[in-house]
Amino acid sequence: MYARLAEEYDALLGELAESTWRQGIVAELAGLSRGTGTRIADIGAGTGIGGRLMRELRPDFQIVGLDRAARMLERARGSYRRTVVADASEGLPFEDREFDVLVSGFDTLNYFDPAVLRVFLAEAARCLREFGLLIFDYSSPRLLREEWRDLEYEENHADGRVRWSHRYDASQDRCVSTVERYSEGGELKWREQHVQYALDAYSLAGLAEKQGLSVERVRNLDKPVYTPLANTHIWVMSRQRC
Numbered sequence: 156m157y158a159r160l161a162e163e164y165d166a167l168l169g170e171l172a173e174s175t176w177r178q179g180i181v182a183e184l185a186g187l188s189r190g191t192g193t194r195i196a197d198i199g200a201g202t203g204i205g206g207r208l209m210r211e212l213r214p215d216f217q218i219v220g221l222d223r224a225a226r227m228l229e230r231a232r233g234s235y236r237r238t239v240v241a242d243a244s245e246g247l248p249f250e251d252r253e254f255d256v257l258v259s260g261f262d263t264l265n266y267f268d269p270a271v272l273r274v275f276l277a278e279a280a281r282c283l284r285e286f287g288l289l290i291f292d293y294s295s296p297r298l299l300r301e302e303w304r305d306l307e308y309e310e311n312h313a314d315g316r317v318r319w320s321h322r323y324d325a326s327q328d329r330c331v332s333t334v335e336r337y338s339e340g341g342e343l344k345w346r347e348q349h350v351q352y353a354l355d356a357y358s359l360a361g362l363a364e365k366q367g368l369s370v371e372r373v374r375n376l377d378k379p380v381y382t383p384l385a386n387t388h389i390w391v392m393s394r395q396r397c
């Protein structure tokens with residue numbers, strides 16, 4: 156996953172990822188009082204789009220970028236003080252209370268099935284200082300179950316085309332997305348598959364509470380209110396008293 160897409164990630168998805176960060180995590184960080192959060196870890200940092208935007212917002216932020224895809228992270232070095240190749244589903248390679256804020260952008264946490272998400276939330280709580288924040292955007296169940304139930308489209312590029320397909324698999328409550336890259340002559344250059352999950356807000360909030368994180372607020376990506384039918388929500392959780 157993200158081995159072949161890494162080469163073209165910024166060109167294909169960079170604009171959408173950047174606008175999601177600006178409306179979501181970056182807007183939340185901008186509202187923090189100065190000095191609240193300086194030590195930050197970006198989980199699923201990818202090519203470093205979020206790291207670059209957070210540093211533009213606050214050059215004094217000390218940000219670590221973590222991703223399991225080394226080929227994505229190779230492109231992110233300029234965005235972080237330090238990068239770490241690690242699989243977050245196996246735990247976070249950080250000290251207890253090492254960070255003021257953990258962030259995860261452009262639906263990275265949707266890659267975690269409910270069991271992995273539980274482990275991740277417990278690890279996030281462990282790595283945050285008391286009252287530290289976990290801020291992330293998260294695709295809603297409606298996006299996966301309805302919009303992406305059975306969706307296919309193609310994008311034309313100067314050097315060929317990209318075909319996206321999304322299929323919701325009701326038996327496992329997950330969405331399997333396939334991206335295929337074709338050359339100008341129509342030859343398949345590469346194909347990747349991504350599997351995503353989306354818990355409903357009630358389940359996600361309950362899971363977080365059990366791991367020591369309390370939900371401070373949740374809102375639609377583009378509005379200061381929460382509505383269940385939005386495609387993407389922004390979640391802000393805080394580490395409860397240790």
Ligand SMILES: C[S@@+](CC[C@H](N)C(=O)[O-])C[C@H]1O[C@@H](n2cnc3c(N)ncnc32)[C@H](O)[C@@H]1O
Nearest residue numbers: 172199200201222223224242243244260261263
């Ligand atoms: C949709 S991309 C988002 C990248 C970046 N956050 C952005 O906004 O452009 C999802 C990223 O999550 C990473 N990822 C998925 N599962 C992961 C895991 N278990 N541990 C670490 N990284 C993971 C992928 O390698 C990929 O770079």
